[in-house]
Amino acid sequence: MNPHLDKLHPYPFEKLRQLFAGVTPNPAYSAISLGIGEPKHPTPAFIEKALTHSVAGLANYPSTVGGEPLRAAIAGWLERRYGIPALDPATMVLPVNGSREALFAIAQCMIDASRPDALAMCPNPFYQIYEGAAYLAGATPYFVNSEPARNFAPDYGSVPDDVWPRVQLLYVCSPGNPTGATLGLDDWRQLFELADRWGFLIAADECYSEIYTGAAPPLGALEAAHQLGRSGGEQPYRNLIVFSSLSKRSNVPGMRSGFVAGDPIAMKKFLLYRTYCGGAMSPPVQAASIAAWNDEHHVIENRALYKEKFALITPLLKDVMDVELPDAGFYLWADVRRSGLSDTDFARRLYADYNVTVLPGSYLAREAHGQNPGRDRIRMALVAGVDEGLEAANRIVQFCQGLK
Secondary structure, three states: OOHHHHHOOOOHHHHHHHHOOOOOOOOOOOOEEOOOOOOOOOOOHHHHHHHHOOHHHHHOOOOOOOOHHHHHHHHHHHHHHHOOOOOOOOOOEEEEOOHHHHHHHHHHHHOOOOOOOOEEEEEEOOOOHHHHHHHHOOOEEEEEEEEHHHOOEEOHHHOOOOOHHHEEEEEEEOOOOOOOOOOOHHHHHHHHHHHHHHOOEEEEEOOOOOOEOOOOOOOOHHHHHHHOOOOOOOOOOOOEEEEEEHHHHHOOOOOOOEEEEEOHHHHHHHHHHHHHHOOOOOHHHHHHHHHHHOOOHHHHHHHHHHHHHHHHHHHHHHOOOEOOOOOEOOEEEEEOHHHOOOHHHHHHHHHHHHOEEOEEHHHHOOOEOOEOOOOOEEEEEOOOOHHHHHHHHHHHHHHHHHOO
């Protein structure tokens, strides 16, 4: 049995299940979950239609590389969204069955497990797949804590000089989960310079890129690379690949459709790896994905719903906890110290008294460099409808006021 399995931590939702064990929520309230980042807005009808009208494709084995029409649709979306030169769909774009499995697989592909000092760097708090992927690839995760003073962006300048030579893979999440933080051009310049110097690959997780609260969309990794003169030459987007998904953008989490794109040399290696162990995307899902990537109207409508919820809910919660609008994403990352409770006690008692589920922030982070940067915070996923979200917020306010 793989000995690295013993290094894995229980997943946050398993920890939450254990936290709630033996608790019977107040029956006077219906259950509302803000704990899991699962989009609840309706799937657009035109995507469902494209899926169901393509079921004849189930009679064929799909290829790992995906069909040319899908790769072209993804490349076209990247060009339109980020204002970058057209990517070669044949060598720089690869469809995947959701970004989760691809983010895991990239570590298995890129980590040299013969080096016992190999590191995979990731933000802290973080999407738990990064840590598990690092361990099972034979590397050790190195956590860079998010800093409230930097709007929760990781402080890569805090990393000691002797750490960088050991880094083989750097996970970046912008917009961040759970903090909503986004990286700016100077942040990307710093990371590209470090990647060039030490030769590691940057894996940029951009699954929340289309949900943002401001007028301007977040800066993407490929966009930043282009602005910094890294989109051309013999190896365009050197040491950089990005991961994205339709789950949040188009409200199709069950469809499992995403892509990886970027550095053609890294992509060639990743495709070779995936021809052996990567699941190919079914033809009906490819057809539905083409329809989704080629339409922006539904994305604008989806984003407007999130903006409405943030605008209504955040001011209510600010009266009882320290919370601000995130740059992007659909989470509120709130400090609950004003309640006098720890993040775990807050979540457990809120569930018991008002049947509202939130996720303790400490479950999404690790103790690193003397602190757990998720401690005393909770993550609230504003994925439900406006009315249900407001109901949850009002219950949270009542709960907090009752603690005084």
